[in-house]
Amino acid sequence: MELYTDLIAVVDLEEGEVEEVDIEEEFIEKNIGGACANTALLAQYPDAVVLGTGVLTGTLFPGSALGVMTAKKNGTVCHSAFNWFSGPELKLSGFSFVVLKGKAENPVYLWLHDEIADIESTDLWGKTTWDTTSWLREELGEDRIQTLVIGEGGEKKSGAALLVNNYWGTDDRNGLAALLGEKNVKGIAMRGMGEVEISEPEDFISAAEDALTGLKSKIKKRGAPVEGLDAITQRADACFNCPYACRNFVKTGTDEGVVIFERHLRDLMAHGLDVKKAAETLQTCYQLGVNPAYGKDPKALTTLGPQPVQPLEGKEGWYYTLGVCPILDQFGIDEDAAVRAVAAGTGLDISAETLDDAVSRL
Ligand code: SF4
Known part of the structure; x- marks a missing residue:
């Protein structure tokens, strides 16, 4: 399936088994990717935490760093985002989507690499996110491994739990790190040499260049605009x-x-x-x-009580489906170029209306 690596890992934490499921063209045609595809997978596996990549994640399209975690919290489907290099690394590990179902009896971590998903027991429970990432990189023998890990907040199922990517915070606005804690999952390590194929490369590159040119003409500063920073x-x-x-x-x-x-x-x-x-x-x-x-x-x-769900706002659902960082919205991203990139990349008949229809179901 173009723009994706081929597999969904369905991880049964209770049984300690992983089923590899092919990504079907019809699934992408209907659900596109990211938050929309995650939501469709959650309908199949209602108790799961789903990690997924957007249709453009890990490609030449500018800002395509986003991965999305989706689960039910207080009975409501909600989403949190992670970026840095973890979205692309998830896709390149060979698993464009990961479904974590059930609960492990004892703490585990998941190791995704080159189309292999290993569930490993661990005594990392109680360690900080920093120690966890450093240990995983050393144990697995590769400094470029990307991790998504929980700390004390997630272990204690705090309402303020935050998923951490390597050493830094993600936009886990819904505290889904606490759901990993409930499942006894300390973290996910990812590394892969997978490839993302493009159906019509010239058209895809042209669309990505158009979007990049538009963004570059409006970005005037490096760094976050916070006074004194x-x-x-x-x-x-x-x-x-x-x-x-x-x-x-x-x-x-x-x-x-x-x-x-x-x-x-x-x-x-x-x-x-x-x-x-x-x-x-x-x-x-x-x-x-x-x-x-x-x-x-x-x-x-680390011990805060439950907090309300933070829904996606404005155009966030659109960005969370494509796998493009919504922070770029302030620069007026070229939406037509994004849709052209999706259509050229997948080779599917995906239009702005198809995309909007999928996002409207979120
Ligand atoms: S806008 Fe900032 S957070 Fe978003 S992808 Fe770019 S560098 Fe990362």
């Missing part, structure tokens, strides 16, 4: 194939540092912290795997 920033980084380097790396008081996700920093500043203190606190939040939207005391956030 430039003064403590060492460098600004970008996720996979993104023209807007909005991720500030800030050295904190220790030898370490933190890659900022703008909304998290603003949340801490709204709780009354100055920018430097907010960056330092954010580092601890990421180590413990908690979301500062709910307070400024990271330790207290």
